[in-house]
Amino acid sequence: MVRLVSVCASLSEDELALLESLATPTHFASGDTLFSQGSEAHCVYNVTGGVIRLYKLLSDGRRQVVGFALPGDFLGLAMRDAYGFSADAIGDVAVCAFSRGAYTALVDAKPHLLKRLHAFATHELTLAHEQMMLLGRRTAEEKLICFLLGMQQRWARLGKPSVTVPLPMTRQDIADFLGLTIETVSRTFTRLSKDKTILIVPGGVRVMNPERMSAVAA
Amino acid sequence: MVRLVSVCASLSEDELALLESLATPTHFASGDTLFSQGSEAHCVYNVTGGVIRLYKLLSDGRRQVVGFALPGDFLGLAMRDAYGFSADAIGDVAVCAFSRGAYTALVDAKPHLLKRLHAFATHELTLAHEQMMLLGRRTAEEKLICFLLGMQQRWARLGKPSVTVPLPMTRQDIADFLGLTIETVSRTFTRLSKDKTILIVPGGVRVMNPERMSAVAA
DNA sequence: CCGCGGATTTGATCCAGATCAATGCGGCGA
DNA sequence: TCGCCGCATTGATCTGGATCAAATCCGCGG
Numbered sequence: 001m002v003r004l005v006s007v008c009a010s011l012s013e014d015e016l017a018l019l020e021s022l023a024t025p026t027h028f029a030s031g032d033t034l035f036s037q038g039s040e041a042h043c044v045y046n047v048t049g050g051v052i053r054l055y056k057l058l059s060d061g062r063r064q065v066v067g068f069a070l071p072g073d074f075l076g077l078a079m080r081d082a083y084g085f086s087a088d089a090i091g092d093v094a095v096c097a098f099s100r101g102a103y104t105a106l107v108d109a110k111p112h113l114l115k116r117l118h119a120f121a122t123h124e125l126t127l128a129h130e131q132m133m134l135l136g137r138r139t140a141e142e143k144l145i146c147f148l149l150g151m152q153q154r155w156a157r158l159g160k161p162s163v164t165v166p167l168p169m170t171r172q173d174i175a176d177f178l179g180l181t182i183e184t185v186s187r188t189f190t191r192l193s194k195d196k197t198i199l200i201v202p203g204g205v206r207v208m209n210p211e212r213m214s215a216v217a218a
Numbered sequence: 219m220v221r222l223v224s225v226c227a228s229l230s231e232d233e234l235a236l237l238e239s240l241a242t243p244t245h246f247a248s249g250d251t252l253f254s255q256g257s258e259a260h261c262v263y264n265v266t267g268g269v270i271r272l273y274k275l276l277s278d279g280r281r282q283v284v285g286f287a288l289p290g291d292f293l294g295l296a297m298r299d300a301y302g303f304s305a306d307a308i309g310d311v312a313v314c315a316f317s318r319g320a321y322t323a324l325v326d327a328k329p330h331l332l333k334r335l336h337a338f339a340t341h342e343l344t345l346a347h348e349q350m351m352l353l354g355r356r357t358a359e360e361k362l363i364c365f366l367l368g369m370q371q372r373w374a375r376l377g378k379p380s381v382t383v384p385l386p387m388t389r390q391d392i393a394d395f396l397g398l399t400i401e402t403v404s405r406t407f408t409r410l411s412k413d414k415t416i417l418i419v420p421g422g423v424r425v426m427n428p429e430r431m432s433a434v435a436a
Numbered sequence: 437c438c439g440c441g442g443a444t445t446t447g448a449t450c451c452a453g454a455t456c457a458a459t460g461c462g463g464c465g466a
Numbered sequence: 467t468c469g470c471c472g473c474a475t476t477g478a479t480c481t482g483g484a485t486c487a488a489a490t491c492c493g494c495g496g
Contacts, residue, residue, distance in 0.1 A: 064351040128346035135353035136397030179354030
């Protein structure tokens, strides 16, 4: 099994073995739904490969993407009866699934693990606060630049540092993450590209002027 | 000492006594800053009275209020070196302060408590996702109505159920929480008031048409 | 009771981003 | 190879909420 990155660094060998015995490796094809907002929360997931779109819907169809899960991320930590958002695969995805029962038992038995999960949750909360700042107070150009730098950093932390940022999600996904329309996202990409701030490449973007981008994100 | 509501329900008598021995009751006057974004995180706080504004600033002065802390809420849980946002008192505030050392020692010693804190953090994260939906995809009127209903529910859960929602924060605070300007907040209040959806009273708002409000928030 | 200063409301105008409407561009199956 | 079909880009126009600009309101100290 792919190592459960990011949560397990503090575990001993036998604890890791226990964890692996409880994990069910599963994979999903592009567009598959892992779970839906409001449905009963059977499982907790650790992403081992691919990218997942996490989103909430309003009854009239308006959508807010609340995040993109990358390898190493945990989903369904809320420990409540129903999922608070929906999740579906962007491209092929591999995860380790844990039943809720196994998850809660494990957490009760291993305070180390709970501490790691809690650190993970508080980090997520910090990111959520950043995203509120972005959604409430930033312009379209700032939103897109912050998004690109954020994705670049996340890939870098996963050992894929590169000036080329992979963007496997659609423009609509990006728009729904940033609180914009698809047209505004497209126009803003075009403008940044004409600026020579970025270069648009198939499946992503190459960062050409990181200084300017960092200055805007400041 | 005021009972540490919401985190301590699961603790035994001696655990509670231990907790109280570590807490330093403190109070702040209106406008006082409990801590600032980026400053070293010395303390964790449990609010026992009053309301606190939590916010982030951009270098050019744009502000995003990321939440309002009410009695029972915890601040500074992130367990990292620096605070991720600033906090200041709206009216007089009472808190129990815990030094970071005492807090981490306590958490290490009492897995019960950690579980409660983790549940608290995941609840906060769920609220943060709701707020992203609100900031990214809702109209000004929807934002204000969701805000009023949310505050009403929070006061109700604290044992103050009422059709009159106290709003001790300024219009500017509300605007910065909802990603609007003060003028838009004011105009929207006026419009809802003319609608007979709400009645504006000193220090707050009386909910006159909860059905319509719930329908909009849906 | 009066005057001052901050908060709030109201009005007029502007504009960033939404909406409406084509058009372009791959990738893929027949 | 061709023709679709779903994404993406581009253009024209519209509009919700921002910005600019005065009034009001109100709590408080003298």
